Amino acid sequence: MIKSENLSAVKEVTIRDIWEAKKRITPLVHKTKLLHSNLLSQKHQSQVFLKLENLHDTGSFKIRGAANKILSLTEAEKQNGVTTFSTGNHGMAVAYVAKQLGIKATVCISNRVPEVKVQKLKELGAEVVIVGENQDDAEAHCYELEKDRGMTVIKPFDDPYIISGQGTIGLELFEDLPNVDTVIVPLSGGGLLSGVGFTLKTINPSIEVIGVSMERSPVMYESLKANRPVVLKEQPTLADSLLGGIGLNNQYTFNMVKKYMDDVVLLTEEEIAEGMFYMLKNHRMGIEGASATGIAALLSNKVVRKDKNIAIIISGCNVDMSLLLQIGLNHLEK
Numbered sequence: 080m081i082k083s084e085n086l087s088a089v090k091e092v093t094i095r096d097i098w099e100a101k102k103r104i105t106p107l108v109h110k111t112k113l114l115h116s117n118l119l120s121q122k123h124q125s126q127v128f129l130k131l132e133n134l135h136d137t138g139s140f141k142i143r144g145a146a147n148k149i150l151s152l153t154e155a156e157k158q159n160g161v162t163t164f165s166t167g168n169h170g171m172a173v174a175y176v177a178k179q180l181g182i183k184a185t186v187c188i189s190n191r192v193p194e195v196k197v198q199k200l201k202e203l204g205a206e207v208v209i210v211g212e213n214q215d216d217a218e219a220h221c222y223e224l225e226k227d228r229g230m231t232v233i234k235p236f237d238d239p240y241i242i243s244g245q246g247t248i249g250l251e252l253f254e255d256l257p258n259v260d261t262v263i264v265p266l267s268g269g270g271l272l273s274g275v276g277f278t279l280k281t282i283n284p285s286i287e288v289i290g291v292s293m294e295r296s297p298v299m300y301e302s303l304k305a306n307r308p309v310v311l312k313e314q315p316t317l318a319d320s321l322l323g324g325i326g327l328n329n330q331y332t333f334n335m336v337k338k339y340m341d342d343v344v345l346l347t348e349e350e351i352a353e354g355m356f357y358m359l360k361n362h363r364m365g366i367e368g369a370s371a372t373g374i375a376a377l378l379s380n381k382v383v384r385k386d387k388n389i390a391i392i393i394s395g396c397n398v399d400m401s402l403l404l405q406i407g408l409n410h411l412e413k
């Protein structure tokens with residue numbers, strides 16, 4: 080039997096894959112709104128739009144890649160179920176999509192993962208297996224499940240189906256804003272930026288793609304500087320969904336980010352908090368730190384573009400309520 084793993088190792092993402100992904104995920108994933116932001120537009124003398132990926136079921140864009148990957152499995156693979164070692168937005172998306180399709184999902188986590196996250200995953204219908212002390216143990220267990228039980232590991236970013244799923248955001252952007260000039264994309268493992276960057280630049284190479292990350296442990300940024308995947312010690316950050324390595328064996332996203340990203344900007348914790356507060360105050364929406372990095376880049380003037388159509392990807396909303404309210408109150412007092 081040829082495993083999808085072996086096939087995917089030779090597969091290059093094409094624009095046809097993105098269109099196929101759009102068709103495939105349509106029953107599970109709705110199109111998101113592109114919201115005009117008045118204040119940011121005035122400040123930059125540009126037209127600034129927010130692509131509201133925080134409004135999906137499970138609260139992030141990760142549902143796109145997870146749906147595209149799981150829906151493209153063979154019947155036999157679906158029968159055997161899927162597994163992942165992510166406890167964050169990707170893990171939730173995998174659990175949600177699998178449940179919708181009646182497929183068994185097993186999320187492997189370490190004993191360090193907080194109970195609230197475990198509860199959330201169980202609510203979404205996943206089986207949660209607690210193994211070992213850290214993320215590496217959990218990951219190793221996933222691959223054992225693949226070997227022993229034929230389950231498919233759903234990787235968080237370094238997979239052409241995941242990248243293509245995230246790329247559907249690019250198609251939606253063209254539908255609503257055909258003359259987009261600049262797109263600002265939160266960057267971690269690079270599945271989002273690879274998909275969106277590839278799609279936009281394939282259709283119009285002059286579109287500018289800017290990656291945004293936090294100053295604290297930006298692994299893709301440091302990897303691009305070193306011209307190979309590097310490992311960094313993780314520091315606590317408001318943009319926790321952007322933490323994590325890119326894989327020392329990275330097959331796709333490292334090269335795609337290198338090819339499709341024009342510029343990258345790093346944000347401080349205070350700047351990220353300002354971005355979160357901006358959304359809360361002006362749009363009455365609570366978003367997580369990772370997805371506030373794009374707004375932060377404009378608010379801090381680390382990205383300045385005049386007379387342009389700028390789209391910012393607002394990637395997710397999974398943030399602890401008390402943290403969000405605390406940021407809101409702190410900024411109101413200023």
Ligand SMILES: *Cc1c(COP(=O)(O)O)cnc(C)c1O
Nearest residue numbers: 168267268269270271369394395
């Ligand atoms: C995963 C995630 C990102 C980064 O996506 P990558 O494909 O890993 O670069 C950004 N924002 C949120 C909210 C996420 O969950």
